[in-house]
Amino acid sequence: MRFRQIHLDFHTSEHIPGIGSRFDAETFGQAFKDAHVDSVTIFSKCHHGHSYHPTEVGRMHPHLDFDLTRAQLDALHAKDIKAPIYLTATWDELAAREHPEWRTVLPGNILGEHRHGPDAEVGWAYLDFSSPYVDYLCAQTEEVMRRYPDCDGIFMDISFQLPSISEWAKKRMEEAGLDWTDEADREKHTAAMVEEYFTKVRDAVRKHDPKMPLFFNSGHMRRGMRKHYADFYTHLELESLPTAHWGYEHFPLSARYADPLGVPFLGMTGKFHTLWGEVGGYKKPEALVYECGAMIAQGARCSIGDHLHPTGQIDGSTMGIIGAAYEWVEAREEWCVDSTNRAEIALMSVEAASARSLSGIPGKTVAADEGAVRVLLESKFLFDVVDLESDLSGYRLVILPDAVEVGEALKAKIDAFVAGGGRVLLTGKSGIGADGNVFDTGATWQGTSANKGGDYALPVEGLRASFVNDPLFMYGPAEKLALDGGESLGAVYEPYFDRSPRRYSGHVNAPSKPEPEAHVLGAAKGAFTQFAFPIFSLYQRVGAVAMLEMAEKLIERALGAPRLIETGLPRAGRATLRRQESRDVLHLLCANPTLRGHLRGNPVQPIQELIPLNDVAVTVAADGPVAGVRLVPEGQALEFEDAGEGRVRFTVPRVHGHQMVEIARG
Template sequence: MTQPNWYRDTTCKIHFDMHTPEHIHDVGRDFDPQAFARAVKATGAEAVCFFARCAYGWAYYPTAVGLPHPRLTRDLFGEGVHAMKAEGLRVIAYCAIDNAPSDLAAEHPEWPKRTPEGEPVPGHGTATSACAFGPFPHELLIPQFQEIAERYPVDGFFLDGVYQYFYRICHCENCRRGFGRDIPQANDDPNWRAYRHWQVQNVWETMDTAARAVEETRPGCLMGVNWLASVRWSVPPPPAIGYVTGDPPMQNCTFETALNLAAWAWRDVPADIMTQRMLHSWQDFTCRTPETIQTEFATGLASGAKLFVGDLLQPLTVQPDPDVMALMQVCFEFAQERVDVAAVGRRCADIAILSSPETTRGQGATWTVDDTPLRGAYHSIVTAGLTVDILFDDDLAEHLSRYRTLIVPEQRFISRTAGNAIAQFVRSGGGLVVIGALPKCVDPNEPDGAADSVAFETLTGLRRADRLSHELGYLQLRGTPAKHLWRDCDRFRPAIPVLGTPAAVEPDGATVLVNLTAPGETYQIGAKPPGEILEAPAITTFPCGDGTVMYCALPLASDVWKRGNPGARYVLEGMVREVTPDTTVERIGPSAVQVYAAANDDETVIQLVTYQPDGRTNMPHVIESPCEMTGVQIRVRDARAPRSVVVEPATTAETWTRQGDLTTIVVPPFTIHTAVRIRWC
């Protein structure tokens, strides 16, 4: 019988980073495992991620499979594991998986990643970059995971460096033979999409195999892989993975937490985002403020996820900084006050945004999805006070029916199965907003030319036209049927410039709400004012089955993210509201407050998180003095009337008003986070 997933019930976790090259002497010399475990336990942490194998390929225990660090003075990992288990802490074994020590790589010439000339690709320090598509994972990594799980009472694994498998294309014989055709090199090679799909399928299968091997060795031992199944790939996790996780860049970690968990936290597998106590990076000892980390923790809990925070250890003492542990304790105490209410129900949302792996087509060697339009669409929806999740192509057939509306933001290609699921969703009454290019439907191994270009023409009531040459287009809403797409509180409707080439379409049943305005003659040292109104649709609407489809030919979402274009955001929001007239949950009030919803049979929990960076420096964003947030209301649509409404963690009862099936609640003033718990009659 499969063991229960302990990760679901473990909120507070700490990871300690300590990648140590071989020239560092006396590694672990002053380590006091009992003092280490007591210090971590005192923070309120429930689990610790501790180094077993670093990015240089060295092990921190006496391995018989790999190589221990040449200056290791003791079984550092093992002593730490036993001391932490004695304190009641769960232990996750950290293993970097992208490098092999050069001596091992020389003994196994089939392990290294190879250049086109056949030379090994250098890794970190003196290590060698390993190829994931040959025997390396099966001859070294998985046996080493099994060795760790057999020797030590670990509860899980955190694998790091999977993304390195996709950098620096490998030209070894295993890759040539496995892919079955020439490995692409030039950016215009038509085989890039098929090659990247082959890579993903292999890595996902290997990670699944590794997770199953660990579970067989130590039942209940879970495996997570840093950034696996994230938006970068837009492919769901393998079945055996025990949790999904990632450590985002620190420029705006609150947004990164919310965005990435929107793609993870609605799934059945538990998720978290590993924030850091360091201000800039894993090489920086500058400490962040507790208010910054608390805001990220609040975002994680409100998203329906768990918490993970990273710190640094020094290789001789291997002891946590007591001041950093005091910071961790403050932040974990903040989190524990909110754990119970955050655990109520399952995350739910009205809006879904599609991120397709097929959008890597045309990007050449770039293996990551261009998430710019995804970020712009997500930012627009959360700023509007609506609830939103992110779905991948392979999610749609099973999960799209949970949502009211789907946004397809500037996805030039999507999979055929995704296209079929979207068509069924719309014809059954779902709303659809398509931004930018009309997607073409294609399977991963098909060339671009085999894509179906008709499916989305049928859905939108449009047909493709000759390409437009402008790199800028304007929306002029005043006096058109689209004038309501600007926000209601303004008396003006200025022209909205949107950077990027507009898609060229013609109506084929769709109603045109506003046409494109071309840029006028250049003046003002490069300024391009609104010019001629073209006979080219900019925004259209089309009834399709029982649903409604709205389309905008301009890349609104990218312009929101790249330039912060408020007009583009208003239009995108307005289109979503047009096809989603009766939202289930909505925040009314300051746009700095993001709303999250979760529900079970008897109650709904609405969580609110404020984001208030001080704005006095460049990057990363720092929160030092968040003010009390006022003027916030939430509206919840449900046929049942509330039996009680309680605000937590203050546990104060609140009054509400009700009109039809809509309950409106005035939220008391709060700082960083609050939750409204509604029990229904």
């Protein structure tokens, strides 16, 4: 899989004339070559439903008079640039207009439609996988395979489905013995239709080329679906435009789950100021360099989203921005290929551990997962995100954040992990069943606090935030833990009362009572540490610095040993350590996205500039003799010293957005 890819959107209305009128094959191919691009995903069919080539199945764009798909593919291949081909699934405006009976019908007999933002007046129509539309889509896919057998992959977009009560869906449900008036049955049917869609499209591709790369995009790759990915995908493309509604935590969370699966994957950002299709919107080159740096630091290859002008003319500003980023990436690829993450912590994903379904639009945010990843990144811990099938044996600590239900299989896995010397951190309701604690954590569960507005926490001194020595309001209720043979992690203080129309005090919350409750903030016993609050979800929602410091110290205590790396990076910094055959490569990153607007219901947080950091101190667990330390790709050797206990210490003279350091093993 290529390292420097472009996803070249081309959603072009039938009301726009002159499609491809300024396309020039040599100019097109050379522009991408000059921008250090090695793969470009081009279009067969867009969301408007138009094909960009002659077709016997669909309809070519009414203002296109030549095979634009073939012209682009040949132009790119002439420059040794790969060209996967794009089709869209759930959204197809032409099919929706000409076959309204194929549309998704939501409960209440509402036609399903996707609109970007609360003020949008129009949006994409949803089509129903229960209808003959899927056969139409498969015929289009087979046509692409016949016309372009030399293409380099199939990218199938918008691969999700809303529950439908169309006549087709009703008929299919009744045939399956399901009740279309029952929500659970509608969900079950929808998941079955999505599975059928994946199977039919995969078979349509494999019929013509068993080895053709194939990817189904859904805007967020659900965690915990590894068998599904193995059955239908050749690789993963993690769509995550940080300045749109994904944010800057979504990609590292997704990447840290994808990487241990062993499936080739890439990160996908955009050149746009915010969202897809923003023709005339531009991201600063420095921001794109940082985002590409974040991808390679997490073991991903890179993809940048762009949108071709209807005339087929290349946008010079865009190529300049992308070219700067990809020239930078190209110089660093040698230290990125075939690398593995050095992780000391396994974060059990709440999304992956929960009941999963292919029904509906994948949600991009799971508070416990995102909050935990934010804490781990800001604290510079090295981690992977794992699911119920993951091998835990290589980790030192497993974190079950806030809401992980522990069934028999997971309990057996955790028990074996602990027997092998591993340690476990449970927060919030994780590890609490109907009968109380699943593990012996040194505490007994006595229910959840009735204070929905929130309780207060006063940790023992070693777990407190550096600037808080009094009860900290936590914005959520505590689990009531009675100490039972374990070591207390601190005290819980309740408010005088929950604010309500009957009892009201203050602007936000009632003050804490002067004396602590009998139940404790948490307990530690043996390998287990249990914390009474869902601290990761709370931090994701509230963003309190005191919570971050408390969470970091809690993880450090649960880990029970020095972390693999220590750095002088600020909180905005990120660090990963990846292993190649004869060396480790340390990635240090730092940028400050700044809130600068609010658009389509989402905050706009661009990176405006990269502020260099000087003389960043680093200590790394070397895992063997060290032959040398140097900056790469610059080649500058760094002085280093033995820090004891198998650790090496050095200073990185400058980090400007992203810096790699090679630690060669002796």
